[in-house]
Amino acid sequence: MNSNQYLQAAELHCEQRGCKLTALRKQVLELVLRHEGVVKAYQVLADLQKERGAAAPPTVYRALDFLVEQGLLHRVDALNGFIVCDHFECQHESMILVCETCGKVQEVDVMAALNGLRDVAQAADFTLSHQNLMLTGLCKVCRV
Amino acid sequence: MNSNQYLQAAELHCEQRGCKLTALRKQVLELVLRHEGVVKAYQVLADLQKERGAAAPPTVYRALDFLVEQGLLHRVDALNGFIVCDHFECQHESMILVCETCGKVQEVDVMAALNGLRDVAQAADFTLSHQNLMLTGLCKVCRV
DNA sequence: GACAGCATGTTACTGTATAACATCACATTG
DNA sequence: CAATGTGATGTTATACAGTAACATGCTGTC
Ligand SMILES: [Zn+2]
Ligand SMILES: [Zn+2]
Ligand SMILES: [Zn+2]
Ligand SMILES: [Zn+2]
Numbered sequence: 001m002n003s004n005q006y007l008q009a010a011e012l013h014c015e016q017r018g019c020k021l022t023a024l025r026k027q028v029l030e031l032v033l034r035h036e037g038v039v040k041a042y043q044v045l046a047d048l049q050k051e052r053g054a055a056a057p058p059t060v061y062r063a064l065d066f067l068v069e070q071g072l073l074h075r076v077d078a079l080n081g082f083i084v085c086d087h088f089e090c091q092h093e094s095m096i097l098v099c100e101t102c103g104k105v106q107e108v109d110v111m112a113a114l115n116g117l118r119d120v121a122q123a124a125d126f127t128l129s130h131q132n133l134m135l136t137g138l139c140k141v142c143r144v
Numbered sequence: 145m146n147s148n149q150y151l152q153a154a155e156l157h158c159e160q161r162g163c164k165l166t167a168l169r170k171q172v173l174e175l176v177l178r179h180e181g182v183v184k185a186y187q188v189l190a191d192l193q194k195e196r197g198a199a200a201p202p203t204v205y206r207a208l209d210f211l212v213e214q215g216l217l218h219r220v221d222a223l224n225g226f227i228v229c230d231h232f233e234c235q236h237e238s239m240i241l242v243c244e245t246c247g248k249v250q251e252v253d254v255m256a257a258l259n260g261l262r263d264v265a266q267a268a269d270f271t272l273s274h275q276n277l278m279l280t281g282l283c284k285v286c287r288v
Numbered sequence: 289g290a291c292a293g294c295a296t297g298t299t300a301c302t303g304t305a306t307a308a309c310a311t312c313a314c315a316t317t318g
Numbered sequence: 319c320a321a322t323g324t325g326a327t328g329t330t331a332t333a334c335a336g337t338a339a340c341a342t343g344c345t346g347t348c
Contacts, residue, residue, distance in 0.1 A: 080335095136273050
């Protein structure tokens with residue numbers, strides 16, 4: 001799926017959820033798409049300013065928050081960053097693997113493995129919400 | 145284990161690891177202990193200022209970093225905060241459960257369950273580091 | 289006492305995020 | 319059409335989080 005296809009699918013996805021992927025939001029999403037891996041809000045802001053002149057933090061944070069809410073992006077707490085979710089269609093619980101060395105990110109499904117954690121939590125009288133785990137480690141390339 | 149016992153054990157723990165729980169570090173740890181659940185660095189800073197007058201961010205961040213390094217505290221990325229680890233003695237991988245409603249925190253061991261995730265990651269050519277998961281959900285009290 | 293090594297103090301800054309309010313675009317409806 | 323409501327965006331200012339760089343102090347060793 002290339003960037004254009006993604007954007008189109010994203011637009012449809014939003015419509016189906018009863019909201020609009022406006023021009024601004026689309027532009028922000030596009031800027032995030034351009035990067036491989038984690039992108040920071042202020043990086044997006046800088047990019048946005050290059051493209052449309054003046055722009056302030058709230059502009060970009062509002063768009064990012066929207067995109068996260070729609071499931072198009074995931075927030076990476078540990079890095080104060082954002083990554084694109086490339087399978088936003090499906091209701092998923094994934095594990096986002098962030099390489100400590102190169103910063104690359106991959107997302108793998110862990111519905112099954114998560115049930116193990118869910119059981120443990122339940123045993124401690126705690127009900128886990130829907131999760132997107134964010135774990136760090138070393139990718140294939142950096143492991144050597 | 146009450147606060148005093150904890151501090152004493154922490155002191156010993158540091159010594160065994162070849163470093164010192166200095167007065168300042170101890171004071172910071174004590175301030176964190178006073179709170180239930182997650183504490184923010186700037187909250188600790190404010191508390192510290194009340195007790196010893198002037199104090200700047202680096203003072204508190206250095207102490208917090210040290211305490212995390214020694215395993216006495218865990219950092220909670222999603223909240224930019226810190227929590228006390230009450231079983232720092234053992235080498236552990238835990239799951240930190242944060243209640244979405246009341247903010248209380250509990251830590252449970254998940255060494256076993258984590259191996260499930262580790263396998264999934266490995267299958268994706270990714271080697272997980274030592275983890276302390278931070279998951280959200282609803283605690284016993286707030287679930288009703 | 290001179291030095292090394294670490295802990296702490298101090299200043300100034302960079303980076304991250306949000307509150308609050310103004311304005312705009314567009315749809316609904318009297 | 320004018321009036322109104324609603325959600326998106328613009329704007330300003332500020333709060334919150336974290337660090338660099340350098341100065342100073344403390345403790346032990348030689
Ligand atoms: Zn995803
Ligand atoms: Zn890597
Ligand atoms: Zn712990
Ligand atoms: Zn609760």
